[in-house]
Amino acid sequence: MIALPSHLLDHPKQLMRKGELTRAAILDVALELSSRDGLEGLTIGVLAEKMKMSKSGVFAHFGSREDLQIEVVRLYHQRFEQEVFYPSLAEARGLPRLESMFTRWVKLVTVEIALGCIYISGAVEYDDRPGEIRDQLVAMVQAWRTALHRCIQQAIDTGEVSRDIDIGQLVYELYGLILSLHHDARFLKIPGSVDRAQAGFNRLIASYRTQPKPSKQPAVIVTPTAARAAI
Missing domain, CATH: 1.10.10.60 (Homeodomain-like)
Structure with missing residues (x-):
């Protein structure tokens, strides 16, 4: 004390x-x-x-005990923002910021492997239990998803990512990588899980990147003389 x-x-x-x-x-x-x-x-x-x-x-x-639990959730969210979200804002808008957010997210998960992630464990505990604790968890996870959505939209605005992508799908796939990392590293204790998560992110982003437009070849004008010479 x-x-x-x-x-x-x-x-x-x-x-x-x-x-x-x-x-x-x-x-x-x-x-x-x-x-x-x-x-x-x-x-x-x-x-x-x-x-x-x-x-x-x-x-x-x-x-009450519930008040204590809610304060714990808020403290976790505050630290998540300080370690993952706010430092990423120093990066340029678009893919550099998104890459920073994901890399820092992965780093935090690796630190939490020895203990656990409140967002993930809380989702399991309160997925079907209505109440203030569940409401707090949902609001905080939604806030993070909104931040990811906004970051991807900025990548579209900067022209780094194709305009016709489904942002919700990309957010879903990013979450899938983190959940797989947490499962494989914490539950199955598979070596190299962090590298697999990062490789998955790189491949995922590559599939969403704006493809460079093929350069136009100058038109070849075939004159009668050239045509006869080619025969």
Whole structure:
């Protein structure tokens, strides 16, 4: 549990700061537990034990177990944006940005192989369970899909990708690569899964790239003299 010097604890602002630090520390541990055991595996008892706090001490920072789970989902989404989305905005619009988004996405999945992806595990846990947690997960995944959709549209606008492509299909195929990577690397533990995911992305993008127009050959004018010479 986070402790501050006793002489600081009399100041209201320091007390507030201590509370914020404790709450942040609880969320960090809760995210780690949820990544490993799933959101439904997150219990106040285990969390309190990990934090060396009482159950009531944990509850003091969150109104309920569901509130805690929702905050964990939000924290995961925030970190996903910081590690995958925002750094990719530094790349040029179009394919460079899309390539950065996918590469960083793959990198994050490889880090999560030891634990798990909240988006993927959450989809399994809450695919048929209506409620606030499912709504939060859906909204965040949809936000990421919207970002991918917008990035692909920019690649169309820059002329890097054919205008007649189905953007939804490309987003679907990108998600398929990530799900396959997570399955093969985490569940089957197949070596080289990351390389296969990247190779799949490269081949996929190559199939959607705008094909260069064939250069027009200059017309050959055949004169009567030339025609006779060719006989």
